[in-house]
Amino acid sequence: MQEAVRHDAAFMGKITAGATHELKNVFAIVGESAGLLEDLLQAPSSRDFPHRERFLKALTSIRDQVRRGTHILTQLNRFAHGADSDTAAVRLSDVVENLKALSDRFLRQKALSLTLSGAVEAEEVTVQACPVSLQRLLFTGLMALAQEVPQGASLSIRTGAEADGVWCRLSRSEGVLEAEAVGAIRQILEEEDMAALLQALSATVLVQGDGVLVRLSRSGSTGPTR
Amino acid sequence: MEMFRVLLVDDEKEFVTTLGERLEIRGLTVRIAYDGPEALKAFEEELFDVVVLDVRMPGVSGLEILKRMKTSRPEVPIILLTGHSATRDGIEGMRLGAFDYLMKPIDIDRLLEKMREAVQGRMSKPAGGE
Numbered sequence: 001m002q003e004a005v006r007h008d009a010a011f012m013g014k015i016t017a018g019a020t021h022e023l024k025n026v027f028a029i030v031g032e033s034a035g036l037l038e039d040l041l042q043a044p045s046s047r048d049f050p051h052r053e054r055f056l057k058a059l060t061s062i063r064d065q066v067r068r069g070t071h072i073l074t075q076l077n078r079f080a081h082g083a084d085s086d087t088a089a090v091r092l093s094d095v096v097e098n099l100k101a102l103s104d105r106f107l108r109q110k111a112l113s114l115t116l117s118g119a120v121e122a123e124e125v126t127v128q129a130c131p132v133s134l135q136r137l138l139f140t141g142l143m144a145l146a147q148e149v150p151q152g153a154s155l156s157i158r159t160g161a162e163a164d165g166v167w168c169r170l171s172r173s174e175g176v177l178e179a180e181a182v183g184a185i186r187q188i189l190e191e192e193d194m195a196a197l198l199q200a201l202s203a204t205v206l207v208q209g210d211g212v213l214v215r216l217s218r219s220g221s222t223g224p225t226r
Numbered sequence: 227m228e229m230f231r232v233l234l235v236d237d238e239k240e241f242v243t244t245l246g247e248r249l250e251i252r253g254l255t256v257r258i259a260y261d262g263p264e265a266l267k268a269f270e271e272e273l274f275d276v277v278v279l280d281v282r283m284p285g286v287s288g289l290e291i292l293k294r295m296k297t298s299r300p301e302v303p304i305i306l307l308t309g310h311s312a313t314r315d316g317i318e319g320m321r322l323g324a325f326d327y328l329m330k331p332i333d334i335d336r337l338l339e340k341m342r343e344a345v346q347g348r349m350s351k352p353a354g355g356e
Contacts, residue, residue: 021309025238028331032244035334039251070331 006086009132013083020077024070031066034059075101082131090134092125092159092166099138100157106143110151114142115173117158125159125166127216129201134216137197141170141205141212144188148181165218171211182207230345231255231273235265235291236280236307248334262286269295269302275345277304278337281315281327289319296323303344307332 038059041052049055075098082088100114107114127134145155154173159166177185186207188194198205206213232254236242239260246256257272259265262285269277277295281288292304306319306327316327325344328337 024309024330025241029238029240029244031331032241032248036244036248036251039248043251066331 009083013080013132016080017077020073020080024073024077027066027070027073031063031070034062034066038063072101079132079135082135086130087128088131089126090129090131092127092168095131095134095138096157096159096168099135099142103139103142107146107155110146110149112146112149112151112153112155114155114157117156125161127166127218129216133197133201137194137201137203137205137214138168138170140194141185141189141214144185145170145172145177145212147188148177148184162215165216167216168214169211170214176209177211179209182209185212229253229255230275230341231257232341233257233259233265233268233272233274233277235259235262235277235283235288237261237283238280242280245332245334249338252334252338262288262291265291266294269298274302275348276325276341277302278307278341279304279324280307280330281319282309289315289322292319292322292324301348303348305337305340305344 038056040046041049041056041059046052078094078098079102096116100116103114142155142157149155149172155170156173157168157170159168161167189205189207189212197203202217204215206215232249234242234246234249234256235258236245237260242258242260246258249256257268257274259268261283265277265279266286268274279288279291283291288306292306295302295304300323303325304319304323306316306324307330308316308319308327309330313329316324316329319327325347326340328340
């Protein structure tokens with residue numbers, strides 16, 4: 001059964017990766033077409049075109065949305081390729097950047113903002129892990145945290161290295177979590193499927209007032225758990 | 227206004243046609259090829275200052291076209307276009323002699339800047355030098 005689920009995940013990853021590639025081509029065509037219209041509207045012969053400014057404004061909006069869509073597709077493509085291998089050397093900074101892009105829609109429903117602290121970009125922290133399992137662990141932790149903070153709160157993710165492993169802290173940017181919130185997050189992260197996930201990733205989770213601390217050993221996971 | 231002669235190679239017809247039109251507005255002379263054989267034919271028929279080549283194409287791959295072009299005329303700089311998951315192709319392409327690679331969708335000003343660098347780099351090399 002486990003093997004069948006793994007093949008299903010790999011299949012979904014392959015199809016999703018292919019589709020994101022095609023969609024990126026679609027965005028590229030939309031972007032170039034908008035760019036061509038901008039070029040034509042900037043020409044001296046178009047100066048007297050009555051709706052020139054409104055067209056240019058609309059084209060700027062198209063360009064911005066192309067950029068936004070392309071960013072999401074790039075991150076979705078990376079996520080989909082995570083299913084290519086059971087275990088890989090995963091850069092934590094890539095994982096959290098991916099997490100930020102793909103969780104944005106969920107966080108926006110509660111008007112939450114998420115920032116990656118400087119250490120994330122600065123450090124080249126890698127861990128040997130199943131990319132999809134690791135992403136699922138961090139996503140579950142982030143969603144559990146999001147559920148327990150007030151509307152409009154700011155969240156942050158920091159990563160770093162320690163002697164025998166790496167860590168990732170998901171927390172509120174200001175203030176601490178109340179005891180009730182800590183308990184609720186713990187409950188989610190102690191569910192049966194999460195225990196199996198933690199074991200497969202050789203990971204531990206500590207939930208306290210300052211957020212969710214995930215620790216992983218460098219040698220990492222024993223394989224996927226989906 | 228730029229005066230380069232550029233060969234654009236990409237199987238995404240609408241993308242490459244529109245990009246070509248935008249480059250022509252900026253004064254470049256553009257020839258378009260939609261696949262490998264067409265690109266190699268154009269490359270043999272005309273002299274180009276720079277080639278912009280998509281890495282992932284059906285049939286003959288961009289990297290294979292790159293290899294053949296570099297064998298035929300190594301002095302012509304080639305800029306690769308890659309998708310988001312094809313950074314490895316870009317790096318492999320540079321190992322095979324590509325001037326540089328850009329990720330799609332491209333920013334036209336960045337592409338122009340890259341073309342200028344490529345053409346200037348070619349002109350500053352001694353005759354017969356690679």
